[in-house]
Amino acid sequence: MAPKKEGGLGVGDAVIRNTALLFKWWWRFSREDCPLWKKVVCSCANMDPAVMIRDQPVPTRGGPWKDICQLQVCEPRLREKMISGLSMELGNGRTIRFWEDSWLPNGALKDKFPRLFSVSNLHGAVVGDCGFWDGLEWIWSFQWRRELFQWELDLVRQLHETLQLAKPTNEREDTVIWKFDKTGAYSMNSFVQTMQVEVLPDEITSYSFTRAIWKGLVPPRIELLSWFVLVGRVNTKDRLCRLRVLDQNDRLCVLCSKAEETVFHLFLGCDITWQVWCAWLHAFGRSWCSPGTLKAHFESWTNMAVWKVERKRWFIGFSAIVWTIWIERNGRLFRNKASTLREIVNKSFASAEEWIGGEPFGC
Numbered sequence: 153m154a155p156k157k158e159g160g161l162g163v164g165d166a167v168i169r170n171t172a173l174l175f176k177w178w179w180r181f182s183r184e185d186c187p188l189w190k191k192v193v194c195s196c197a198n199m200d201p202a203v204m205i206r207d208q209p210v211p212t213r214g215g216p217w218k219d220i221c222q223l224q225v226c227e228p229r230l231r232e233k234m235i236s237g238l239s240m241e242l243g244n245g246r247t248i249r250f251w252e253d254s255w256l257p258n259g260a261l262k263d264k265f266p267r268l269f270s271v272s273n274l275h276g277a278v279v280g281d282c283g284f285w286d287g288l289e290w291i292w293s294f295q296w297r298r299e300l301f302q303w304e305l306d307l308v309r310q311l312h313e314t315l316q317l318a319k320p321t322n323e324r325e326d327t328v329i330w331k332f333d334k335t336g337a338y339s340m341n342s343f344v345q346t347m348q349v350e351v352l353p354d355e356i357t358s359y360s361f362t363r364a365i366w367k368g369l370v371p372p373r374i375e376l377l378s379w380f381v382l383v384g385r386v387n388t389k390d391r392l393c394r395l396r397v398l399d400q401n402d403r404l405c406v407l408c409s410k411a412e413e414t415v416f417h418l419f420l421g422c423d424i425t426w427q428v429w430c431a432w433l434h435a436f437g438r439s440w441c442s443p444g445t446l447k448a449h450f451e452s453w454t455n456m457a458v459w460k461v462e463r464k465r466w467f468i469g470f471s472a473i474v475w476t477i478w479i480e481r482n483g484r485l486f487r488n489k490a491s492t493l494r495e496i497v498n499k500s501f502a503s504a505e506e507w508i509g510g511e512p513f514g515c
């Protein structure tokens with residue numbers, strides 16, 4: 153689920169959390185020089201301790217290490233994103249391989265300049281071996297298997313351009329950083345956050361306005377209900393019929409008995425609910441035109457006021473009405489207990505008062 157600030161529910165996705173644990177081993181493999189565990193893994197899985205996991209073949213033998221290397225996630229895009237988070241930072245150029253490693257922003261040079269790579273004599277060479285210091289200036293120097301054609305020389309010129317800002321420094325060693333955390337170190341939290349944003353369903357991103365909900369202005373269970381209402385995920389009768397929880401013929405709204413109970417109908421379109429919204433607007437001398445969707449309704453309702461404090465109150469009012477309608481609907485459906493329109497309106501005002509901590513709107 154999407155984090156709250158992205159408009160989601162803020163509940164961690166178990167798959168992402170699990171992958172974050174597995175991915176920690178990718179981080180440790182690339183950062184730790186050669187501790188015992190790494191020696192064992194490399195000898196059992198036939199891996200090169202100096203090369204990042206992404207550039208090594210997946211071990212053929214099963215077991216946990218194979219799972220770690222495979223990093224099975226349903227979307228390849230997500231896998232790419234994770235792996236791209238481990239980026240190499242050039243220090244003295246003693247461990248980063250010039251052609252094969254991704255140490256420049258746009259991936260490995262062998263992929264960017266395949267032709268030059270194919271004629272290079274420096275396969276596997278580290279960055280520090282692909283040039284020399286001339287005083288304070290670093291001079292790149294390449295060796296080719298044969299004389300280059302004119303058009304290949306153009307490529308060499310492009311390669312030099314790509315390398316313009318890159319040069320080794322003797323002040324520090326090459327290192328691997330996790331670029332999704334500002335400290336550069338891997339953390340579960342930064343992993344989960346980055347990946348959650350990647351997997352936000354369209355439904356949530358198109359409802360990004362729902363981030364306005366998680367402000368702690370009303371109790372969490374009320375925030376949750378408002379969120380479900382706005383993304384259309386409340387278990388109204390139409391949904392329960394679709395899920396075959398309810399009898400196919402039991403679809404009518406319990407408030408008005410006139411139309412099918414959908415999220416839109418129950419919380420906006422229903423005659424009863426409509427009158428509750430109108431009663432609020434009437435009480436504060438406002439008028440409105442009928443919004444076509446709950447989203448439009450929420451936006452116009454919460455943007456009605458100019459002042460922030462007043463907007464908060466309209467938001468609380470919105471939550472109070474949605475909550476009262478839901479309670480009323482459940483009372484009628486499960487306890488056969490119905491309130492009058494006046495009682496419903498009063499209850500919604502009472503809830504809002506309670507959450508505001510006084511008279512709504514100071515009136």
Ligand SMILES: [Zn+2]
Nearest residue numbers: 405407408422
């Ligand atoms: Zn109705």
